[in-house]
Amino acid sequence: MQTTWTALLAEFLREEPGVEAVRLDATGRKVQIATFGEVDLVRLEARIAATLAAIEAQWPAKTRGANGGGGEKEQAPAGFEFSVRDGVTELSRPSCATAPTFWRWSDITLPAAADVGAVEEGLAGEPEETEDWRKLGAFAAACGVLGLAGWATGRWEIGPGWLPTSLFLGALIAGGWDAAIDSWANLRKAKLDIHFLMLAVAIGASAIGAWSEAVLLLFLFSASGAMEAYANERTHREVDALLKSAPKQATVVGGDGQEKVVAVEAITVGDLVRVRPGEAFCADGLVEAGESGADESALTGEAVPVEKTLGDQVFSGTINVGGTLDWRVQKLPAESTLQKIIRLIHGAQRLRAPSQRFTDKFGTGYTYAVLGLSAAMFLVWWLGFNLEPWRGSELVPSAFYRAMTLLVVMSPCALVLSIPSAILAAIAWGARHGVLFRGGAALEKLAEINVIALDKTGTLTTGELVVQGYESFPPGRENEVMALVYALEARSEHPLARAIVRDARARGVREAVIEGFESITGHGVRARMGGATVMLGRRELLERGPLKGWAEKLPSAAAEFAEVWLVGPGYIGRVLLKDAIRRESAPVLANLKKRGIRTVMLTGDRRATAEAVGAELGLEEVRAGLTPEEKVAAITALKEGGKFRVAMVGDGVNDAPCLAAADVSLAMGARGSDAALEQAEIVLMNDRIENVYSAYELSRRARNVVRQNLAISLGVVSVMALATILTRVPLALGVAAHEGSTVLVCLNSLRLLFQRGK
Numbered sequence: 001m002q003t004t005w006t007a008l009l010a011e012f013l014r015e016e017p018g019v020e021a022v023r024l025d026a027t028g029r030k031v032q033i034a035t036f037g038e039v040d041l042v043r044l045e046a047r048i049a050a051t052l053a054a055i056e057a058q059w060p061a062k063t064r065g066a067n068g069g070g071g072e073k074e075q076a077p078a079g080f081e082f083s084v085r086d087g088v089t090e091l092s093r094p095s096c097a098t099a100p101t102f103w104r105w106s107d108i109t110l111p112a113a114a115d116v117g118a119v120e121e122g123l124a125g126e127p128e129e130t131e132d133w134r135k136l137g138a139f140a141a142a143c144g145v146l147g148l149a150g151w152a153t154g155r156w157e158i159g160p161g162w163l164p165t166s167l168f169l170g171a172l173i174a175g176g177w178d179a180a181i182d183s184w185a186n187l188r189k190a191k192l193d194i195h196f197l198m199l200a201v202a203i204g205a206s207a208i209g210a211w212s213e214a215v216l217l218l219f220l221f222s223a224s225g226a227m228e229a230y231a232n233e234r235t236h237r238e239v240d241a242l243l244k245s246a247p248k249q250a251t252v253v254g255g256d257g258q259e260k261v262v263a264v265e266a267i268t269v270g271d272l273v274r275v276r277p278g279e280a281f282c283a284d285g286l287v288e289a290g291e292s293g294a295d296e297s298a299l300t301g302e303a304v305p306v307e308k309t310l311g312d313q314v315f316s317g318t319i320n321v322g323g324t325l326d327w328r329v330q331k332l333p334a335e336s337t338l339q340k341i342i343r344l345i346h347g348a349q350r351l352r353a354p355s356q357r358f359t360d361k362f363g364t365g366y367t368y369a370v371l372g373l374s375a376a377m378f379l380v381w382w383l384g385f386n387l388e389p390w391r392g393s394e395l396v397p398s399a400f401y402r403a404m405t406l407l408v409v410m411s412p413c414a415l416v417l418s419i420p421s422a423i424l425a426a427i428a429w430g431a432r433h434g435v436l437f438r439g440g441a442a443l444e445k446l447a448e449i450n451v452i453a454l455d456k457t458g459t460l461t462t463g464e465l466v467v468q469g470y471e472s473f474p475p476g477r478e479n480e481v482m483a484l485v486y487a488l489e490a491r492s493e494h495p496l497a498r499a500i501v502r503d504a505r506a507r508g509v510r511e512a513v514i515e516g517f518e519s520i521t522g523h524g525v526r527a528r529m530g531g532a533t534v535m536l537g538r539r540e541l542l543e544r545g546p547l548k549g550w551a552e553k554l555p556s557a558a559a560e561f562a563e564v565w566l567v568g569p570g571y572i573g574r575v576l577l578k579d580a581i582r583r584e585s586a587p588v589l590a591n592l593k594k595r596g597i598r599t600v601m602l603t604g605d606r607r608a609t610a611e612a613v614g615a616e617l618g619l620e621e622v623r624a625g626l627t628p629e630e631k632v633a634a635i636t637a638l639k640e641g642g643k644f645r646v647a648m649v650g651d652g653v654n655d656a657p658c659l660a661a662a663d664v665s666l667a668m669g670a671r672g673s674d675a676a677l678e679q680a681e682i683v684l685m686n687d688r689i690e691n692v693y694s695a696y697e698l699s700r701r702a703r704n705v706v707r708q709n710l711a712i713s714l715g716v717v718s719v720m721a722l723a724t725i726l727t728r729v730p731l732a733l734g735v736a737a738h739e740g741s742t743v744l745v746c747l748n749s750l751r752l753l754f755q756r757g758k
Helices: 005-015 041-058 113-124 133-155 163-187 194-207 211-233 238-244 337-350 358-384 399-409 413-432 440-446 456-460 478-489 495-507 585-594 607-617 628-639 653-661 674-679 691-726 731-754
Strands: 019-025 030-035 081-085 088-092 104-109 249-253 259-263 272-275 285-289 292-295 306-308 325-329 435-437 451-454 461-473 515-520 524-529 532-537 562-568 571-581 598-602 621-623 646-650 664-668 682-684
Touching (some): 133 163, 163 211, 194 399, 211 413, 358 399, 461 478, 478 524, 495 571, 585 607, 585 691, 628 646, 682 691
Parallel strands (some): 451 646, 646 664
Antiparallel strands (some): 019 030, 249 259, 272 325
């Protein structure tokens, strides 16, 4: 019988002790959950979304009722309370009359029917607990140490005769422990995989006295497993890193004007919040009092602070860089722009299919084939050719001996090492040259890209404004403009002041003498020089005073420039600033184009600014004014349904969702936000944009080495297996061929360590 939708919700409540009730409005497509105490809302949203997806799949579109159910009347599952009011269904745990007053309700969007499969797939794709790489590393180390000790004691006859065998046994147990656990789990499901084959090869080699080969096989296998677990552990922290950037407390202004510091979770829609310079906005809202600027670079990529005054929108996660602002909360912190980006990361991750290595794809089939072939040949040699089944002679080996020889020569040691050895060598080369790969999947996929999308601010540009020039009206007084601007900005805390002061000092400008310095909140600064008032700030300083008529005739700066205006004694001056383009950006883009890779800029900056940068760098396409959602949509569109492989390069929080949506994600290391760095599969250290091309070339070289390794390993296995079946191959020759191919594969991979940088 099909599970009812109320039973599905009840099961969700049973599994989530922090959730007290669920309200469901199918007609309005709204869902609310009531929580008590501290809970992880991001995780809960994914869980309830999957539950709702299952419910959605049960409701035929024509039979959904206002109560959210189908045509049949629903009843409360045992142990739960059920009610329907105004078309809204509520399912809750039994509680006392006062308990609901302490519940905290949160809104969740009901998934569309078309999204049901995606939600269910997303739940199935939730990260599982990764294995502890430290434990796996300890097992691998123990295997290696015990194996070396066993080989040494046997080689030089140290200690009693049983000592080498005991040490080898200990090494096999340590090296095969994790593989044995995995194999046992698969055996209970009637499955065999490459872990089982590795154990079988090790046991078979031990049975015919090849202890060293058995230990080496398990040591290499367990060591690669530890390194894989380490890489996986580092890919599950992007949301945690993003959450750290959100403020934990806020200052709420009461009706009597009194301030009260509260936890962000206690804020409600309609609260009046006060934020001082340097503090972060804890939710989305509208300014009601004060004038200031907001650093929104983390959300939009805009390098210049955005001025905020009465009625302007402010966003969670941005920083107040000017005066004090009072603003009214429009959205709960859980529904803010910052939290939306977190959810976008979750959703975008579902769009990214994991890379499957060649050996993983055929591992199960290869295991069955090798075991089946060895068992079949044992029977053929025993029953068909009348060889002794277990005990043979040096001239006529037993059927078991020949079967074990076949098992050894078909051992996938070289095959298993073909990919990891090349990847590890490439990762080591990259680390020395400022390119950090988080696992082999990114290294494999980067070679396959044919489209690369890049953020502007902090990626193609430095993210820091640089003075482009000084102007005076009337002309000829530029030196006076520089001296006075330097004097005023040296006392200012505005972000643009740092760039102007740095430039003035580099030019050797002498600071003018001023007095009576004061800040004009939201507009600029002013002071006195020689009895005259001088002012510095936005263009509005000119347009609101007696100079309005003259100011209207002054030329406007080009869109890519930020400007600061100066009212001096008898003249007006202007400072032009621009986000500096990295000088290495153009050569990198040119090299990528030579490789046939299409280059696209995705930025939240203004179109005129973005297009000016794109034209200077020779980008093939520029998409500007994009929100985080639109960036994810742009990445999806660039893929064209899987036709193209897309890499994304970024550095800000706003880039994290599209980094997750891309096939391969790269982040600038020094300037990169925590969210971008944790989301990225490849980190470009020291902010070197040229490392984008270095990483791509390294990926191409590693792919070629991997293909060569696979050809070597599969070729040796094929030739030796055929020879073992058709002729009598001595075990020593089989081991030599097996180990020789392993060494050859490793040496071929080591070539990657000695490549020259690009």
